[in-house]
Amino acid sequence: MKKPQSRKTAAKRGNPIDDAMQAAVALHRQGRPEQAARQYAAILKLQPQHADALHYLGIARHQLGDHDEAIRLIGCALALAPGYVDARNNLGNVQKEAGRYADAELSYRGxxxxxPDFAAAHNNLGVVLREQDRHAEARDAYRQALAIDPDFAQGWVNLGNALKRLGEIDEALDAYRNALLREPDSPEACRNVAQAMVSKGRHADALDLYRQWEKSKPDNPIVAHHIQACLAALGQAAANPARASDAYVQTVFNGFASTFDEVLADLGYCAPALCAEVAATLLGDARGGLDVLDAGCGTGLCGPLLRPYARRLEGVDLSPGMLDKARARGGYDSLHEAELTAWLGAHPHAYDLVVSSDTLIYFGELEDVLTAAAGALRPGGSLVFTLEEVEDAPPDLRHRLNPHGRYSHAGAYALAALAQAGLEVRELRHVTLRQEAGKPVAGLLIGASRR
Incomplete structure (x- = not known):
């Protein structure tokens, strides 16, 4: 969002309206939108057709969370001054951030x-085209932005993302490299180049990039985890930690919360539906009399599928961002921010059904969490969960930390861990959990009961 700056750069000294406008803009640029909004509103009482005041009051209302009023006010400014390009661009920005992508597209095209040489408008057009799943058009818009401004690092990142989405991996890698050349300390550029290298099997090169990123962000849990993943891919068994750290999981999913549902839908993600199928097999018809835990609930995708079984439905997750999405989706009686093993251990005999869809893929060692789950179940209670599967696993392999940062498990190890926890396997299915890089992700879908 462009910072407020009146178009009247040479206001006449002593003009009260101009003086008031300059004072309001100064407040706004100091990061005080509420005070600025009051000043803009006072100006508009005296001069209702002041286009700058309408425009910047709209920006202030947007910053204060009132998106509808922001769009109305900026629209009024444009009705008075149709050629006010900055106002039209900011209208597009507000519409984009409010999720009105088709409207934002029209604004940016205007x-x-x-x-035509406004590089940021071409880039923003690409963003809203991407949000409408028009990835080839988004790619072309980013290219246009970069033709105007080749040093626009975020534009190169956006182009790389579009190319990767279109399956043009080599071209995406080139785009990410261009971003990194222009902004060597950019975490997003480092991550994207490294991930593109991982997708090409170039784990040593990806490790070098993560090491470079680590120098500028030594305490970043994402960097630390992916260094371990690259080392594991290079055969360093000592780099296979027992589980992903709480900080890694929380950081990743807080950043992923806003797009989680859309991204997984595009990947054909079906783990929640698969878990619901096994729950129905184990429990029969849903009668709403059970205490149910959605363990690693994320944005609440399992919630509507589990609600028919529950007299009480709880969710637990490490990520407050994901819990906010689950809360907005509704259907839960309570949601809790907590680490899963600790939560289960602190609630003995509390649940009739625990479902964990694609959560244990961030655990390597399963014994502790499965033992805690068994303790949280009442006698005869059921546990349903998914794992990513190591197919054709050698006999001594328990789990593997993969370059993408998730764990996959050998089926024999998962069964042994369940038996050790006192859980009896009642359903075991080999399934496809989703697509990744155009390939199916093999999974284990398990239903077990406490003896």
């Missing part, structure tokens, strides 16, 4: 028609 900006580009008036100012």
């Amino acid at each position: 900006v580009i028609a008036a100012r």
Whole structure:
């Protein structure tokens, strides 16, 4: 969002309206939108057709969370001054951030028609096209932005993301490299180049990039985890930690919360539905009389599928961002921010059904969490969960930390861990959990009961 700056750069000294406008803009640029909004509103009482005041009051209302009013006010400014390009661009920004992508597209196209060399408008057009799943058009918009401004690092990252989405991995890697050349300390560029290298099997090169990133972000849990994943891929068994750290899981999913559902839908993600199928097999018809835990509930995708079984449905997750999404989705009686093993251990004999969809893929060693789950179940209670599977695993392999940062497990190890926890396997299915890089992700879908 462009910072407020009045178009009247040479206001006449002593003009009260101009003086008030400059004071309001100064407040706004100091990061005080509420005070600025009051000043803009006072100006508009005296001069209702002041386009700058309408425009910047709209920005302030957007910053204060009132998106509908922001769009109305900026629209009024444009009705008075149709050629006010900055206002039209900011209208697109507000519409984009409010999720009105088709409207934002029209605004950005209007900006580009008036100012074809406005690189940011081409980039923002790409963003809203991407949100409408028009990835080839988004790629072309990013390329146009970069033709105007080749040093626009975020534009190169966005282009790389579009190319990767279109399966053009080599071209995506080139785009990410261009971003890194222009902004060597960019975490997003480092991560994307490294991930592209991982997808090409170039684990040593990816490790070098993560090491470079680690120098500028030594305490970043994502960097630390992916260094371990690359080392594991290079055969260093000591780099296979027992589980992903709480900080890694929380950081990743807080950042992923806003797009989680859409991204997984695009990947054909079906783990929640598969878990619901096994729950139905184990429990029969849903009668709403059970105490149910959605263990690693994320954004609440399992919630509507589990609700028919529950007199009480709880969710637990490490990520407050994901819990906010689950809360907005609704259907839970309570949601809790906690580490899963600790939560289960602190609630003995509390549940009739525990479901964990694609959560234990961030655990390597399963014994502790499965023992805690068994303790949290009442006698005869059921546990349903998914794992990513190591197919054709050698006899001595228990689990593997993969370059993408998730664990996969050998089926024999999972069964042994369940038996050790006192859980009896009642359903075991080999399934496809989703697609990744155009390939199916093999999974284990397990239903077990406490003896």
